[in-house]
Amino acid sequence: MLDPFNLPYVQEGLIEILLLAVAAGLIGPWIVLRGLSFYSHAIGTAAFPGLVLADGLSFSPALGAFGMAGIFTGLSALISRSRRASADSVTALALVTCLAAGVILASDVFSSGSNIDTLLFGSLLAIGPADLWLAAAAAVLALLATGLFSDRWLAKGFDPESASTLRSGSRWLDAILLAVVAITVTASLSAVGALLVSALMVVPAATVRLVARRVSTLQAGTVLLVAAEGTVGLWLSVKTDAPPGATVAVVSGSVFGLTLLARVFERKARARGYARTA
Amino acid sequence: MTMSDTTSNDPLFAEAADMAAGYDGRPVLTDVTFDVKPGETIGILGPNGGGKTTLFRCLLGQIEPLIGTLVVNATSATVPQSDRSRLDYPVTCLDVATMGALARLPWWRRPGRADRAKAGKALELVGLGERSGDSFGELSGGQRQRALIARALTAEAQLLLLDEPYTGLDTASTALLDQLIADLAADGRSVLITTHDVDQARQWDRVLCLNGSQVIFGEPADVLDREVLEATYGGQIIAIPGEPGYGVLPADHCGDDHDGHVHHGHTDETP
Numbered sequence: 001m002l003d004p005f006n007l008p009y010v011q012e013g014l015i016e017i018l019l020l021a022v023a024a025g026l027i028g029p030w031i032v033l034r035g036l037s038f039y040s041h042a043i044g045t046a047a048f049p050g051l052v053l054a055d056g057l058s059f060s061p062a063l064g065a066f067g068m069a070g071i072f073t074g075l076s077a078l079i080s081r082s083r084r085a086s087a088d089s090v091t092a093l094a095l096v097t098c099l100a101a102g103v104i105l106a107s108d109v110f111s112s113g114s115n116i117d118t119l120l121f122g123s124l125l126a127i128g129p130a131d132l133w134l135a136a137a138a139a140v141l142a143l144l145a146t147g148l149f150s151d152r153w154l155a156k157g158f159d160p161e162s163a164s165t166l167r168s169g170s171r172w173l174d175a176i177l178l179a180v181v182a183i184t185v186t187a188s189l190s191a192v193g194a195l196l197v198s199a200l201m202v203v204p205a206a207t208v209r210l211v212a213r214r215v216s217t218l219q220a221g222t223v224l225l226v227a228a229e230g231t232v233g234l235w236l237s238v239k240t241d242a243p244p245g246a247t248v249a250v251v252s253g254s255v256f257g258l259t260l261l262a263r264v265f266e267r268k269a270r271a272r273g274y275a276r277t278a
Numbered sequence: 279m280t281m282s283d284t285t286s287n288d289p290l291f292a293e294a295a296d297m298a299a300g301y302d303g304r305p306v307l308t309d310v311t312f313d314v315k316p317g318e319t320i321g322i323l324g325p326n327g328g329g330k331t332t333l334f335r336c337l338l339g340q341i342e343p344l345i346g347t348l349v350v351n352a353t354s355a356t357v358p359q360s361d362r363s364r365l366d367y368p369v370t371c372l373d374v375a376t377m378g379a380l381a382r383l384p385w386w387r388r389p390g391r392a393d394r395a396k397a398g399k400a401l402e403l404v405g406l407g408e409r410s411g412d413s414f415g416e417l418s419g420g421q422r423q424r425a426l427i428a429r430a431l432t433a434e435a436q437l438l439l440l441d442e443p444y445t446g447l448d449t450a451s452t453a454l455l456d457q458l459i460a461d462l463a464a465d466g467r468s469v470l471i472t473t474h475d476v477d478q479a480r481q482w483d484r485v486l487c488l489n490g491s492q493v494i495f496g497e498p499a500d501v502l503d504r505e506v507l508e509a510t511y512g513g514q515i516i517a518i519p520g521e522p523g524y525g526v527l528p529a530d531h532c533g534d535d536h537d538g539h540v541h542h543g544h545t546d547e548t549p
Contacts, residue, residue: 033367151388155377159363162356165338166380166433212368213413 004238012132013124013244016191017230019135020200023184025223026142028205029215030150034157036181037202038088039076042095043185044197046072048102051119051189056110062134065189068098069182076178102194122193122245124234131190138187145180146219153177154215191230192245199249200226207256210263229255289351291316291437291468292337297346299329299336305344307332308491314437314468316352319459321479321498322472324488325511330472333488334439337470352468355381355435359442360422365415371425372410375401378432393432400428404458420451424458438462440471444478456481476507 004010031040047065054064072094076087106116118126152168163169181201188200204225205218212218233248240247292314300306307329314320324330335341338354355378363374375397379389389397401410404424409417414425423443430438440459444452459469463483471482479485480498487493487501487510494501494509 147388148386151377151380152385154367154369154373155380157364158367158369158374158377159358161358161362164340165354165356166377167383167385168380209368214368214370214373218368 002235004235007238009125009127010234010238012127013191013234014231016124016127016132016135017234017248018227019132019139020188020191021223021227021230022139023135023142023187024200024204024226025221026146026219027180027184028201028222028226029209029218030153030157030177031181031202032205032209033215034153034177036178037198037206038091039178040181040185040201041198042091042098043069043072043182044189044194045095045102046098047186047189048119048194049098049105051194052102052105052110052116055119056105060130061190062130062186065186066183069186072098073178073182117243118193120193120195121243122189122191122196124191124244124248125237127190134187134190138184141180141183145176149173149176150215150219192248196245196249199245199252200230203249203252203256204229207252207259210259225255289316290314290349291318291352292348292350292354294336294343294348295346297336297343297348299332299341299343301332301341303344306490307488310346310488310492312486312492312495314352314470316436316468317463317466318468318484319463319482320468320470321482321485322470322488323474323476323479323485323507323510324472324493327490328510329488329490331441333486334441334470334472337437337439350437352436353381353434354437354439355430355433357423357426357430357438357440357443359445360419360426361446363414363422363426365422367415369414370410371401371406371412371414371417371421371428372397374414374425375410375428375432378429378435381433381435397428397432400431401425403431403461404428405454418451419446420448420454423447423451423455427458427462436467438467438469440469442472442474444473444475476502 005014031037047068050064050066050068051061052064053059054061075094076091102119103116106119152166152173155166155168156163156173159166160169185197185201188197192199205222208218208221208225212221229251230248233251234244236242236251237244237247290313294310294312297310298305298308299310306327310329310333312320322330322333332341334356336343336348337350338356339350372394376389376394378397378400379393383389383393398407398410401407404427406417406421406424406428409421414422417425427438427440443455447455459471462469471478473479480502482498484496485498485502486495487506489510489512494506
């Protein structure tokens with residue numbers, strides 16, 4: 001039953017997903033709590049033309065992705081300072097522009113052809129040493145950022161009005177959060193691609209959020225859930241010959257749906273129990 | 279509620295002289311002259327938009343006075359209305375109280391065991407010692423207010439700025455909060471409380487009435503008369519038919535042929 005994990009390329013995929021579980025598990029909760037889900041999805045899509053350029057011009061995909069993600073993050077931080085522009089509408093505009101630019105570059109300029117699928121949906125079964133190093137670096141960065149800033153990110157998200165009196169209202173703290181999210185998302189691209197990045201970064205954290213009562217529980221639970229969903233998704237994709245990124249996304253979405261249903265039934269059962277005893 | 283005797287000779291916690299404050303160079307609050315003594319409770323009365331929040335922002339150092347002077351010699355902390363916090367966040371009462379430690383710590387330090395112990399003691403002081411593990415969002419409005427006061431205590435604030443803390447509280451919670459404010463003042467802390475309730479303001483040491491500029495500052499028994507309240511709320515004090523009290527009729531209704539109804543929804547009762 002566990003035969004797939006004897007294959008070297010599956011083992012590399014497993015190490016990749018376990019490293020990403022640390023990064024996504026620690027940073028994903030902040031994406032959910034601070035309302036950055038759309039931003040994180042947009043970062044993934046913004047990196048797409050960078051990946052196409054790297055593929056076409058034969059330079060490091062990580063460099064292309066980081067370059068585009070960096071430009072996007074910088075512009076988002078600048079635009080978010082303006083009261084006239086809605087952050088969501090600017091993010092949506094950038095997302096569509098980047099996706100269109102990536103598709104045009106891939107189809108008309110570099111004729112990337114079959115590579116587009118890989119860039120958009122990842123290739124967890126074709127992980128190289130550079131991808132593993134990048135995921136490890138993202139995991140270390142997530143650990144460092146959590147250790148240094150999580151209390152202040154929490155204080156700002158919980159009570160933005162009082163954040164400055166708690167030394168947690170600085171724009172630098174927000175910029176660091178955006179940058180860490182951008183780096184973590186970019187490190188995940190080789191595994192799940194530009195379009196499925198939410199499967200690792202958002203959905204597991206949103207799932208654990210349904211049951212967690214403290215941030216530390218939310219983070220620990222999300223690390224474990226990403227690792228479990230990634231492992232199951234990887235195994236399923238080998239067994240069924242399905243694309244691994246998409247399989248992980250389906251597993252992730254299914255677990256969220258089941259958890260939500262369980263919560264709804266639990267609440268109804270509790271209400272019925274109360275009505276019976278009243 | 280009386281000022282703590284033990285601290286009456288200490289230096290002032292805050293002192294403003296001819297201060298004006300505002301945003302983008304435009305004043306929204308002018309001619310403010312008042313002081314805050316240690317262990318004092320001060321009620322701040324005024325209509326919405328009268329400058330209460332701007333005054334708090336000055337005291338917190340979030341904005342600088344446009345003209346005049348403001349000297350703050352104490353650590354300040356704000357206690358906002360509790361429903362402005364994210365009630366859906368996965369934080370316990372103890373987590374919220376512990377956040378106060380961030381005000382004292384440098385950016386690279388996280389609250390440690392000693393800070394959590396201090397937060398636990400602050401929760402006990404506000405009567406929430408047994409609720410420290412409960413989710414903040416599941417507490418009642420009064421309990422949330424007290425948890426936020428515990429956060430200010432963990433920050434070791436000497437000057438507490440409470441923004442309409444009585445909003446939405448029932449009688450029992452109001453009494454608990456009254457007692458807590460009295461205890462804080464007796465402990466040498468000063469508490470500034472914004473309110474629309476004139477009756478409540480009468481029990482505090484002094485009142486500061488604002489309506490775009492300072493109307494008056496002094497002891498309630500000396501300064502809170504009909505004329506001051508009319509100037510503060512920009513309207514006319516009228517007797518409410520069938521009620522043992524008064525309300526404020528908005529300025530745009532003054533002098534009209536009105537029917538005696540209170541049109542602005544502001545119905546502070548005065549004895």
